[in-house]
Amino acid sequence: MKKYFFLFILFVLSLILVINFSDVIKLGSGSVDWILLLIYFLTIYWNKWYGLITAFLLGLFYGNFMSLPAGFYSLMYILIVVFLYFVKRRIFKKKYQSLFLLFMIVFSAGIIELAFLSLTISTFFRYILVSVLPESILTALTGVVVLFIIKIYTHEK
Amino acid sequence: MDRKFFILTGILIIFSLTMIIMDLNNEMSILENFVLPRYLQFSRINDFFDKRREMKDEVLTLKKEIAQLSYKQWQWKSLKNENERLRAILDFKNEFPGELVVCEVLNKVPQAVNRSFFISRGHESGIEEDDAVIGLKGIFGKIIKAGENNSIVQTIANYNISISAVDRRSREAGILKWDRNFYLEGLPLYADIQIGDTVVTSGKGSVFSRGLRIGRIISVDKEKSDYSLRVIVEPFENFRNPEVVFVIK
Numbered sequence: 001m002k003k004y005f006f007l008f009i010l011f012v013l014s015l016i017l018v019i020n021f022s023d024v025i026k027l028g029s030g031s032v033d034w035i036l037l038l039i040y041f042l043t044i045y046w047n048k049w050y051g052l053i054t055a056f057l058l059g060l061f062y063g064n065f066m067s068l069p070a071g072f073y074s075l076m077y078i079l080i081v082v083f084l085y086f087v088k089r090r091i092f093k094k095k096y097q098s099l100f101l102l103f104m105i106v107f108s109a110g111i112i113e114l115a116f117l118s119l120t121i122s123t124f125f126r127y128i129l130v131s132v133l134p135e136s137i138l139t140a141l142t143g144v145v146v147l148f149i150i151k152i153y154t155h156e157k
Numbered sequence: 158m159d160r161k162f163f164i165l166t167g168i169l170i171i172f173s174l175t176m177i178i179m180d181l182n183n184e185m186s187i188l189e190n191f192v193l194p195r196y197l198q199f200s201r202i203n204d205f206f207d208k209r210r211e212m213k214d215e216v217l218t219l220k221k222e223i224a225q226l227s228y229k230q231w232q233w234k235s236l237k238n239e240n241e242r243l244r245a246i247l248d249f250k251n252e253f254p255g256e257l258v259v260c261e262v263l264n265k266v267p268q269a270v271n272r273s274f275f276i277s278r279g280h281e282s283g284i285e286e287d288d289a290v291i292g293l294k295g296i297f298g299k300i301i302k303a304g305e306n307n308s309i310v311q312t313i314a315n316y317n318i319s320i321s322a323v324d325r326r327s328r329e330a331g332i333l334k335w336d337r338n339f340y341l342e343g344l345p346l347y348a349d350i351q352i353g354d355t356v357v358t359s360g361k362g363s364v365f366s367r368g369l370r371i372g373r374i375i376s377v378d379k380e381k382s383d384y385s386l387r388v389i390v391e392p393f394e395n396f397r398n399p400e401v402v403f404v405i406k
Contacts (some may be wrong), residue, residue: 048162056169059174071176078169085162 007042007050014038015061019036032142033106035062038075041146043084044093053116055081076112080105094151096144103140110135162327244399249293255366257403258282260290266309272396273311278404279304287364289405295370295393296320296358297402308404312396314339315373321361324354324392333390339372341388348386350377356390366405 014034022031035058043051059074083105091098110132115123203375250257253323260276278284280303288300290310298312313320313335320333322341327349331341333356344350376389 049165052162052166052169056173060171071173071178071180075170075173075177078166078173082166 007054010038010042011054011058015058018062025138027134027138028130030131030133030138032138033109033135034142035077036080036106037111037146039081039140040084040105040143043081044088044091044098045150048081048085048088051070051081051084051118053080057117072116076109077149080109088120096147099140099143099147102143106139107136203380228280229344242400245293250403253403256406258284258406260284260308260404262310262399263307272314273298273301273309274399274402276308276310276383276402277306278307279308280306283406284308284404289325289365289369290402291369291405292394292399292402293370294395296365297394297396299364300404309310310402311400313392314396320365320371321359321360322356324350324374325357326351326354330359331388333371339390339392341390342385344386344388346379346384346386350374350388352377 014037017032017034025031039051039055039058042054055077056074059072059077061075063071084101087101091101111128114127114132119127188339241302246259250259258278260282263275263277266273266275276290284300284303286300286303288303290297290299296313298314300308301311302309313333315335318335319331321330322333323330324341329344329348329350331343331348334340334342341350341356352374356371356374358365358367358369358371370393372392372394374388375391376387378387378389379385380387388397
């Protein structure tokens with residue numbers, strides 16, 4: 001029960017951070033993607049079921065909140081969880097280098113989102129530079145901090 | 158275990174796809190669904206570029222409007238000037254005691270040593286050689302050649318000119334000549350001449366009748382010989398770019 005409560009807190013926290021506090025820490029016009037960060041760490045370090053359910057629900061909420069087709073984000077996050085499920089055994093998850101995967105996931109997700117925007121080529125690449133790339137870097141850097149905390153926690157444990 | 162995971166994944170994927178399809182069937186294009194919210198997400202950068210684009214368009218529109226208004230203003234000013242000029246010509250013609258023939262100045266005579274102009278009237282309007290020509294402000298010159306439909310006017314700004322003129326205030330008489338400036342010659346040292354006095358024709362010559370305005374005295378000095386005054390007169394009339402002149406009949 002305690003785990004679910006903690007998961008619920010993380011769930012709500014990530015949503016609030018993404019929707020309300022994305023402007024607080026910014027690099028270019030990109031901010032930390034707390035949802036993907038949560039999905040990544042849940043799936044890789046905790047439980048794939050939690051990752052899957054959280055991805056679906058977060059996609060649903062996030063999409064609804066943003067007046068987007070909720071299914072789009074749910075589908076994307078679910079596919080990311082499936083991808084993580086396949087690669088989690090092949091990475092050294094205790095090493096910081098593994099966070100390159102997080103970087104790639106955020107970057108790919110950003111590009112997929114941009115691909116649906118009917119942008120011109122120049123605008124597409126501009127958004128990659130000013131939004132997607134900074135977002136990926138910031139998320140990966142935040143992942144370093146989270147991994148550091150996880151390592152301390154597991155070590156103490 | 159894995160099988161359950163994939164079954165659940167499949168169910169969730171189907172559920173997500175169903176929601177997407179439902180949304181797409183909701184009479185909203187995918188563009189509107191994705192673009193507008195993404196604009197919210199990228200609001201800052203989009204706002205910046207949108208505002209910049211809007212401002213650019215606005216500036217272009219305003220520039221176009223300014224150009225149009227400037228052109229209209231220019232047209233309006235031209236019409237106003239034309240109107241004022243024609244009114245002045247009409248008033249002048251009505252108020253002048255003698256008979257006048259209004260002539261448009263066509264062009265400068267290209268090879269004339271002394272400044273001369275073609276005008277738009279000739280014999281058919283009764284214009285003859287040696288007729289006096291005046292402008293709105295003062296005397297202009299005389300007809301040196303009259304054709305059927307046009308004539309040549311030689312201005313008073315030439316070396317051959319010699320006009321009998323008087324100071325309108327003191328009636329001191331002299332001869333007006335031109336040598337890059339207009340000089341009133343033949344005035345003794347004691348003559349009552351003051352700067353600002355108006356010089357008019359005396360009527361003693363054969364061309365210009367009495368009382369036609371010539372110019373204003375701007376300088377009074379002694380000649381080098383010390384026997385007479387050196388008086389410089391600034392003409393009222395513009396000899397450089399005249400538009401309309403009047404031939405006195």
